[in-house]
Amino acid sequence: MSMRFLAQLLVVSRLTVAGLRHRPGASLVITIGMACVVAVLISMLSVGAGMLRVLRASADPSRVVVLSTHAQDEHGTELDRGAIATILDAPGMARAADGRPLADAEVLVNVPPAPGFVQGSLNIRGIGPKGLALRPELQIVAGRVFVPGRHELIVGTAARHDFHMGVGDHVIMPDGEWPIVGAFSGGGVLQSQLMTDADTLMAAIRQGGFGSVVARLESPASFEAFRRWLTGNPVLEVTALRQADYYIRAGGEHPFYETMGYFVAGLMSVGALLGAVNILYTAVRARTREIAILRAVGYGPLPLAISVTVEALCLSLLGALLGGGVAWLVCDGRESIGFTWSVTPRLVALGIAWASVLALLGSVLPAIRAAHLPVSAALHE
Amino acid sequence: LKYLLLLWAAVWRNPVETLLTWLAACAAFALFSLMVGLYVHTRQVILRQRMDRLYVVMRYPDQPYTGLPISLAGQIAQVKGVTAVSAVHWLHGYHADPKTRISVMAVDRSMPLAYPELPLGPADWQRLFARPDAAFASRRAAQRFGLRPGTAVQVTTPQDTQADGNPTRVFQVLGLIDDIPEMEQGFLLGNHAYVDGSEAPQRRGLGNMFRVATVDGKHAATVCRAIDERFASSGAPTYCVPAQADAQAMANSNVDIAAITLAVAGAGLFMIFFLIANGIARSVSERVPELAVLQTVGFRPWQLQVLVMLEAALPCLLGAALGTSLGYALTRSSIPVLTGNLGRLLTTPEFPPQVLLWSAGSAALLALGSSVAPLRRLARLSVVDALAGR
Numbered sequence: 001m002s003m004r005f006l007a008q009l010l011v012v013s014r015l016t017v018a019g020l021r022h023r024p025g026a027s028l029v030i031t032i033g034m035a036c037v038v039a040v041l042i043s044m045l046s047v048g049a050g051m052l053r054v055l056r057a058s059a060d061p062s063r064v065v066v067l068s069t070h071a072q073d074e075h076g077t078e079l080d081r082g083a084i085a086t087i088l089d090a091p092g093m094a095r096a097a098d099g100r101p102l103a104d105a106e107v108l109v110n111v112p113p114a115p116g117f118v119q120g121s122l123n124i125r126g127i128g129p130k131g132l133a134l135r136p137e138l139q140i141v142a143g144r145v146f147v148p149g150r151h152e153l154i155v156g157t158a159a160r161h162d163f164h165m166g167v168g169d170h171v172i173m174p175d176g177e178w179p180i181v182g183a184f185s186g187g188g189v190l191q192s193q194l195m196t197d198a199d200t201l202m203a204a205i206r207q208g209g210f211g212s213v214v215a216r217l218e219s220p221a222s223f224e225a226f227r228r229w230l231t232g233n234p235v236l237e238v239t240a241l242r243q244a245d246y247y248i249r250a251g252g253e254h255p256f257y258e259t260m261g262y263f264v265a266g267l268m269s270v271g272a273l274l275g276a277v278n279i280l281y282t283a284v285r286a287r288t289r290e291i292a293i294l295r296a297v298g299y300g301p302l303p304l305a306i307s308v309t310v311e312a313l314c315l316s317l318l319g320a321l322l323g324g325g326v327a328w329l330v331c332d333g334r335e336s337i338g339f340t341w342s343v344t345p346r347l348v349a350l351g352i353a354w355a356s357v358l359a360l361l362g363s364v365l366p367a368i369r370a371a372h373l374p375v376s377a378a379l380h381e
Numbered sequence: 382l383k384y385l386l387l388l389w390a391a392v393w394r395n396p397v398e399t400l401l402t403w404l405a406a407c408a409a410f411a412l413f414s415l416m417v418g419l420y421v422h423t424r425q426v427i428l429r430q431r432m433d434r435l436y437v438v439m440r441y442p443d444q445p446y447t448g449l450p451i452s453l454a455g456q457i458a459q460v461k462g463v464t465a466v467s468a469v470h471w472l473h474g475y476h477a478d479p480k481t482r483i484s485v486m487a488v489d490r491s492m493p494l495a496y497p498e499l500p501l502g503p504a505d506w507q508r509l510f511a512r513p514d515a516a517f518a519s520r521r522a523a524q525r526f527g528l529r530p531g532t533a534v535q536v537t538t539p540q541d542t543q544a545d546g547n548p549t550r551v552f553q554v555l556g557l558i559d560d561i562p563e564m565e566q567g568f569l570l571g572n573h574a575y576v577d578g579s580e581a582p583q584r585r586g587l588g589n590m591f592r593v594a595t596v597d598g599k600h601a602a603t604v605c606r607a608i609d610e611r612f613a614s615s616g617a618p619t620y621c622v623p624a625q626a627d628a629q630a631m632a633n634s635n636v637d638i639a640a641i642t643l644a645v646a647g648a649g650l651f652m653i654f655f656l657i658a659n660g661i662a663r664s665v666s667e668r669v670p671e672l673a674v675l676q677t678v679g680f681r682p683w684q685l686q687v688l689v690m691l692e693a694a695l696p697c698l699l700g701a702a703l704g705t706s707l708g709y710a711l712t713r714s715s716i717p718v719l720t721g722n723l724g725r726l727l728t729t730p731e732f733p734p735q736v737l738l739w740s741a742g743s744a745a746l747l748a749l750g751s752s753v754a755p756l757r758r759l760a761r762l763s764v765v766d767a768l769a770g771r
Contacts, residue, residue, distance in 0.1 A: 025658075025659045025662060025663070026659055026663075028655055028659070029655045029656050029659045032651070032652060032655045033652045033655065033656065036648045036649070036651060036652035037652070039648065040645055040648050043644075044641075044645075047636055109441060110441075111440065111441065112440060112620040112622075172440070172609075172613060172618070174440070174441055174614075174616075174618050175614070176613075176614065205441045206616075257636075264412065264416075264645050267408060267411060267412040267415075267649075268408075268409070268412055268645075268648070268649055268652065270405075270408040271405045271406075271408035271409040271412070271649065271652060271653060271656075272405075272652060274401045274402075274404045274405035274408065275401070275402075275405045275652070275653070275655075275656040277401055278397075278398050278401035278402055278405065278656065278660070279656075279659070281397060281398055281401070282395075282398060282663065285395075336636045
């Protein structure tokens with residue numbers, strides 16, 4: 001690429017950018033169009049990103065979830081105590097101070113919130129003696145931990161917020177009302193749940209089996225041997241999943257919001273793209289004489305064509321930043337049941353890339369037109 | 382005619398730009414109609430449900446002996462405000478191929494009173510309860526499974542086998558009935574006595590839910606509370622919810638879809654507003670001398686204003702018409718992106734006619750908004766200066 005070409009490109013691009021202030025209306029069309037597309041794209045994707053962030057925060061690379069092969073998630077009762085004892089013999093599990101495996105048989109129960117008809121349902125998790133030790137990220141932030149054997153619950157901060165429950169409130173259970181004696185934070189999706197002693201919960205709901213075994217491995221590398229031992233054991237019908245994989249599989253409405261985000265932004269992009277092509281055509285038309293003069297004094301067609309793309313890119317980037325800013329202001333931290341919307345840097349980068357691609361596509365035809373303007377005819381305009 | 386010619390000439394001054402504007406408006410209105418359609422449909426689904434119709438299900442559905450004792454119906458009927466109670470046993474399985482999911486709502490003889498909105502006449506109810514394996518298929522279900530009156534339909538439920546271990550029940554379709562909003566994918570209506578009688582002895586006498594009718598919707602919460610309190614300390618605690626409240630909770634289970642759809646629809650229109658407004662403003666600005674000439678030869682200012690407004694209205698109305706048609710076509714298409722949950726939401730069996738009103742109204746507002754700046758410019762038009770090229 002010759003210096004002459006670069007110099008011409010620089011001059012023409014500067015001329016183009018300087019000319020934008022003379023066409024505020026047209027410039028605004030591209031900027032607002034891209035801002036709308038990017039704002040909608042990022043906003044929709046921020047829902048899925050928020051869900052994923054909670055799911056990821058719930059997972060630890062060295063934690064695994066063992067489920068019955070018949071179960072989709074932890075809302076099951078297929079693991080009896082015999083199966084639990086066998087699972088606890090699996091190799092590769094970390095050990096607690098007492099020398100026993102750092103693993104916990106758990107049960108998860110859906111309970112409608114009461115009173116009134118509010119959105120969502122309460123999940124009550126019954127945990128065993130190792131349930132809290134397995135999850136050092138859990139912190140009691142109010143009250144105290146439940147006492148095993150007693151009808152007591154602790155509530156996660158998200159559940160406390162979503163269902164307006166606090167320490168001292170009661171939850172209707174099959175054998176009466178259980179008090180909430182404490183509140184905890186940390187643990188991702190667990191924060192949307194209540195916890196209690198597994199055996200007490202199972203007695204209350206007259207349930208004999210567990211839904212899952214959550215275990216901590218000596219290291220994430222122990223997973224394959226652990227999984228093979230369990231799935232190869234003829235007395236067990238179980239699957240083992242890394243906790244992250246389990247949460248993604250079990251918790252995911254995020255693909256829906258991703259699909260919706262891309263679909264909606266895609267359709268809007270068609271409108272924004274056509275609008276950009278329209279505006280850039282108009283800009284080329286408005287600059288016909290300027291382009292002809294530049295060509296007449298020796299400027300090549302390529303720098304002139306690229307200057308159209310530069311114009312589109314400048315306006316689109318401005319729009320992307322505007323859209324990203326609006327999405328961040330409106331959506332980031334917005335609360336839904338169990339998660340908050342999250343406008344991540346990755347989403348902003350995606351928005352900028354999306355707008356840039358639209359700018360490049362939209363500028364192709366106007367750039368070709370600029371490059372092929374007949375000089376003599378244009379000078380006569 | 383002279384107006385039409387002037388309008389035509391104004392619109393086709395820059396054919397490429399005009400076409401691009403129309404197409405952009407078309408895309409924006411396609412998105413608008415899809416989003417508004419989704420919004421209207423979601424609202425309709427909720428509002429069509431009634432507060433005076435209650436669902437009563439198990440409060441703790443994870444118990445091993447799943448199923449709600451049908452014998453509770455008598456006690457529920459005694460609760461003040463309840464007018465009828467009917468037990469429902471849902472059979473969820475597949476038809477012919479495990480991938481072809483099918484559900485049968487098996488109901489008892491009280492259902493005509495507890496859920497009179499079901500589209501069966503007295504003669505149909507009699508026929509349903511006269512034959513154990515009788516079934517009625519909704520039109521959508523009939524279309525999906527290729528059913529017609531007189532055909533037999535096999536429903537295989539591996540998790541809910543019969544007393545002899547056979548997981549497949551056969552129903553005889555007696556007739557087709559209209560669909561109902563709460564079961565958009567269609568449904569089959571069966572005879573509870575047949576389903577219950579075919580269960581293993583230990584599973585007989587159990588259902589999945591009760592449909593309860595009450596005297597009015599105002600006291601639905603009180604009736605529900607009374608039902609739940611009655612069974613709170615029993616072996617089968619219940620959870621009662623009015624049908625409308627349940628639909629509302631389902632619609633907003635994670636995020637408020639209705640609010641999102643309106644926001645997206647608005648963003649699409651906002652985007653296109655700038656494009657159209659800019660196009661009209663530029664068009665008027667470039668035609669100032671021409672407009673001055675028209676005024677000189679006798680056109681009144683208001684006539685020129687109408688001309689500008691029509692020029693603004695054309696891409697809006699045309700975009701709305703084509704875009705809404707495209708939106709409708711998309712809801713009937715089978716493109717890959719519309720095959721998942723999103724597809725199920727967007728490709729709803731009905732395209733609410735209110736979408737047409739929303740689109741037309743928005744197009745009119747868009748045209749009005751787009752022509753504000755050019756009209757102000759026209760109002761300040763000095764014929765002498767314009768003709769002099771100043």
